Amino acid sequence: MIPLAGPDVFHAFNCIAEPLGNPCVSDAHPVHERCRSSARTSGRGSGVRELVTGWTGRTACALQAALRMSNEAFAEHLGIAVRTVSGWHKKLTLVPKTEMQQLLDTALEQAPPPVAARFAQLISDAGEAKPADTPTDDQAAPDAELRLGTDPNIGAALEWLDEHAGREPGTSRRDVAARLARLDVGELQSRASRRGRVDQRSVAQVLGRYYGERTGSHGRYVARFGSDTEAETSILTRADWLDLECPLIASHDRLTITRAAAADLSLDDDAAGRAAQRLAETLAMGTRLVDMPLYQLLGVDVSRGSIRGSVGVTRFVEYAVTMDLLEGELIDAIATDAGSAHTALPLRDKYLPDIASVVDVSSRLCAGGPLALCAIARPASPFRGEADYVLLVQERSGNVLNAARRLAVIPKGFHQPMTDLRADAQVGATLRREMEEELFGRDDIDSTVGDQRTADPMHPSRLSEPMRWLMEKPGVLRMECTGFGLNLLSGNFEFPSLIVIDDEEFWARYGGRVEANWESAGLRQYSSLDGDLLGELVRDVAWSNEGLFALLQGLRRLGQIGGERVSLPPIEWEVW
Template sequence: MSLVSGWTGKTAGALQAALRLSNEAFAQHLGIGVRTVAAWHKKPTLRPQSEMQRILDTALEQAPPAVQARFAKLSYKTSSTPGDRLSADPNITSALDWLDHHAGWQPGTSRREVASRVQRVDPHDLELRGRKRGRVDQQQIARALAEYYGNPSGLYAAGNGVTTSILTRPDWLDLACPLVASNDRLNLTSAARPAVTLDNEAAGQAAQRLAETLALGIRMVDMPIYQLLSTDIHRGELGGTVGVSTFVHYALTMDLLEGEFVDALTTGTTTHPLRDRYLPDLDSILNLSDRLCAGGTLALTAIARPADPYRGPADYVLLVQERSGHVVNAARRLAPIPKGFHQPLTDYRADAQIGATLRREIEEELFGRDDVDNTVGEQRFADPMHPSRLSEPMRWLRSDPSRMRMECTGFGLNLVSGNYEFAGLIVIDDEEFWTLYGGMIEANWEASTLRQYSTLDTDQITHLIQDVAWSNEGLFALLQGLRRLRELGGGRVNLPEIEWETT
């Protein structure tokens, strides 16, 4: 195959992804320091020195054909220009076809429209807009959305002025629902969906989203996602029905609402044409069967640690991520880890369980398995979560059911984009896990940073709760997880008391 003419941090990262190696394993494979690998991820435009270029050349030349094929695909994605992606990226082509169809345009119209808009995108303007959006915090968004919808009852809040945009009700909270087959019972249906028609405003905003995605080099993969059609949720059991939609449908419609709303807050604008179209009132939010209600699950992860002469007594470590700027949605917001869209891998009916998504996200976001990340490559395995394919840490956890428990702690609908949110708690009680595998936990590309907090540090946890950098769904999952962990944690926890209310 033809080798790259000059390595960058991005293409080195593509080789690492093609080899399916962690930072440490990739460094060992090349015979270099792990800090060098980390620097490539932090500085994707960095060009290694000539000696390092030769090391990377040799690694690629000696790689098996399957690895070379994966590298070719991944390196194309990392180095292609907006024009290249517009003409050759199958996911962008899928989005353009979807837009042509649902806007009632002639085939090829959206391609010309997006190409024209890409030429007018100013990266400096986007950077400035991003900074302005970053100054709008979670509490401002929650309060403004409450005002837009007439200060409805049912919004999740806690003490000390903490409010969210999560619409819920008491019987959707403190669910203590084990995520096992007997309790985790969302059912897949193939019922027909309402037709989607975009007016000029909606089609124009969808085209602009694609233009900015291309200009900024953001990943967009047209993967299947579950849409929620009905719910039957109460303590100890998750029920309801889901259908299957596509990420492109979501990205070009409902996912535009948050950006529009935050931009209005930064400029003082009082008009929200897309929100007025898609989610104008509470009835439209609650009427799941007549709209696209995508969403997912996110869980507070608590891992038992043994006593340490430097750190102190035995505790749980809590993991919190800051979402990367490379994700299409919720960039730069705090969230528990793991967090993911509820979507199928290969078994659409079995994967409808919320626990199936959480198990997959643990493998992907904590244990570094990119072969279950369908934003990286096509899924070719019949059973990606087969015991023989599990990572070493997950295999250790699954070998004894008592080593890890997963629960759903709450459910709600997010006023930001109408998403459904299943909040969860993952508890690893066997402290041997941290001793064996704590050093192998590494967030994937969706996180820019990973922070840890001790469940014995009440002050730090209190400050964490009050951090306005949270996403609304992230704060919801954090608070519900802390409530449940306070009940379960015994002497390993000294958590603040959290009392929820639905205002």
């Protein structure tokens, strides 16, 4: 089906019909208006059009770059949905339908000469763009170079890097370009495979050696599931940060927005070089990087039934080229030599050298967010057995920047504002948004897909059908924060939570519509009555540390409130 909606379909049909003598008569969109006169023009873009043997996502994005338009502006220019343009960026080898090819032909033919010249240069640099099922190694570099020159998110990261490394404007762009030219994509893929073999336990143990034993009331979270399973994590916490039983409603969930004090993020040559290398690898591997706003934790005060504290607003690119590098540095060191990995971590020595620096969130960039174990009531079944809760676990995609290819609970997201800085500072606001995005398919609130242009994205009239059903039935949806911790791996703050849907009718109505988004490679389901299988799950070394933290705290709380739907062994925690 053509990804057009409403009158767009009529406009596209008229454009297609023009060669048959039916000119497009609508002037609702620039491209369609030009269709009316295309037969009368000399086709000033025809010479450039000869370079395109068939439109792909790659060449469509090159045309957008030549026009210097955002996703929204380019979609409006063509008279199509923003989602379609976003899809071209996600899959550069995608071959648009015939009708869409016509629209792109017309846009190119009617482009002003400077635009046509820029387009010719872009596709010339990338090589002749022909449809293909999968990208080749030869295509990877031109795609990355095109993105280096046109992606505003990469541009924002480069500008930030120049400023904080004390470089002349443009220096980081040249640095990244040079690194990109030297990168071996095959070696990056091999490194990703090596990283995938580093398990959760190894990460926790090496970080334990780096930071030493507990300091005062702070220590690493360790839990026992039953009598034979012990789980050690990299989550720094303390006894009064656990078992919070905090309802995620306004009267209990009270993080407040304040002005963030500027952290000292000046970069020395080594840190700047590692940041530039991260950007080059992001381009080479086609990883998404979006300069979205993030909440930065400035102070926290949590206790039983209460979350208080303050947050400021920072930018994702600052996090991506500083604190987010710590995970890769550590895992690469473990993959090389786990025994000595804790002795050669220069970035960690700079950004997060000891427990005091981890706890002092007001003096560093501390991003993070909530993640929740989701438990949905199911009725008894003659095939499955007694009434229970279905528990959802995700396998993270390789396209995410952190916890890639790890197990995690779902939903999981960065704590960030959408449109209301004050109201969105509540932890529950992020969890409700993540439910819509990661479980119920609301990609219009996915900040990696397009700009947020709706005044109230979570207005009842815009909610998905499953979420609206939950909001309209008081008492059905229960959301609690089960703890708080600081992740030694990244420095991130973590709010493990539990989402419980207690009405069996929800699963009967909407269970088939629960589907993970692009951040997941797949979903698994477990029964709250299957203690043996859940024990195996806890022992799985593929977990992210924060995911295991949230799973254990969620299961512990579910065992307290779930009644006969839950059959689990005791879960006890310690702070080491």
